[in-house]
Amino acid sequence: MNSLVFGLFVQAVAQSPGNGISKSTYSCNDPIPVKEFLYKYFPVQTPGDECTNDVCTCSASGSTSEWYIQQGRVYIPTNGGGLDQSHGRRLQDPGMGFGLHCVNVSNHLTTGGLSTEEVEDHFNNKLGDMTAYDSFMDFSVSLYTTDLAKYAAAFDKDQVPYYTTTWQTSIDASAQTYTSLIVQAHKSQMILELTSKRSLAVGETN
Numbered sequence: 001m002n003s004l005v006f007g008l009f010v011q012a013v014a015q016s017p018g019n020g021i022s023k024s025t026y027s028c029n030d031p032i033p034v035k036e037f038l039y040k041y042f043p044v045q046t047p048g049d050e051c052t053n054d055v056c057t058c059s060a061s062g063s064t065s066e067w068y069i070q071q072g073r074v075y076i077p078t079n080g081g082g083l084d085q086s087h088g089r090r091l092q093d094p095g096m097g098f099g100l101h102c103v104n105v106s107n108h109l110t111t112g113g114l115s116t117e118e119v120e121d122h123f124n125n126k127l128g129d130m131t132a133y134d135s136f137m138d139f140s141v142s143l144y145t146t147d148l149a150k151y152a153a154a155f156d157k158d159q160v161p162y163y164t165t166t167w168q169t170s171i172d173a174s175a176q177t178y179t180s181l182i183v184q185a186h187k188s189q190m191i192l193e194l195t196s197k198r199s200l201a202v203g204e205t206n
Contacts, residue, residue, distance in 0.1 A: 020127050023099030027188045028072065029117040030100035035072030037186040038100060041154055044074035047099070063134060070104040076143075100141070102188060106196050130161035130184070137182050140191040148181055148196035155183060164200060 028034055032054065038044050051057075056069045077097040106116065114122075126136045145151070155162050162183040168175040181194040 019143035021098075023075070023101055024190075025103065026103040027116045027118055027119070028104055028188050028190075029106070029115075031070055031104050032065050032071030032105070033072075033186045034190060035074060038074050040161075041151065044100070044110075045097070047073055047075055067105075072102040073099065073183045074101075075099040085090045100190065102184075102185075102190065120187060120189060123184070124187055127184055127191075130182070131161040133163060133165065137191055137193075140178075140182060140193040141187070142193040142195055144195050146196060148179060148198055148199065149193075150195055151183075151194055151199055152181055152200055155181075166199070 026034075035054070038112050050073055051069075051071070054071055056071065056074075057066050058069060075097040103114070123136055126134050128134075152162070152164075154160075160183065164179065164181050166177055166179050168177050170176075176197065177199075178195055178197060179199045181200075183192050183194070184190070185192060
């Protein structure tokens with residue numbers, strides 16, 4: 001499974017800039033709705049080094065011309081990381097936490113292969129309404145949470161499709177059962193797998 005695993009949200013200290021894998025970046029045809037999706041359902045923040053209005057200006061290699069990158073970059077913060085606690089201002093850094101980045105570089109000339117929009121269409125067709133497992137779900141970032149039911153309820157309220165499954169860490173008597181909720185971030189290639197020791201059963205308290 002092509003997944004990155006770390007503690008979710010406030011306790012997401014395992015992966016961050018300078019500490020293991022710090023981000024997962026995706027080519028997106030339209031990054032802003034993806035950023036809005038992440039802000040709506042997850043406690044993310046915008047990096048302090050984000051460009052104005054989410055658009056960066058870049059110089060083309062070997063040329064005096066410029067091209068533009070539209071992006072939607074957020075990160076899941078560690079405990080207060082990336083914030084100036086004394087003044088309440090965000091420091092000009094990428095943010096201490098794990099980054100989830102969507103970028104649109106369609107203004108940069110490339111040749112051959114499928115466009116990002118065509119690749120996203122393949123993801124959307126493969127995942128469909130998320131009622132059945134598909135191998136594309138394995139291309140995910142896995143996040144651990146103790147409050148899986150809260151996310152399921154939020155997605156249910158807004159009719160956001162997701163897929164759930166249970167799995168065990170081993171086949172012996174010490175096996176631990178986990179529940180995973182897999183969701184696609186607004187029709188993009190970004191797949192998030194929320195994992196918990198708690199199930200989605202009503203009344204689950206462990």
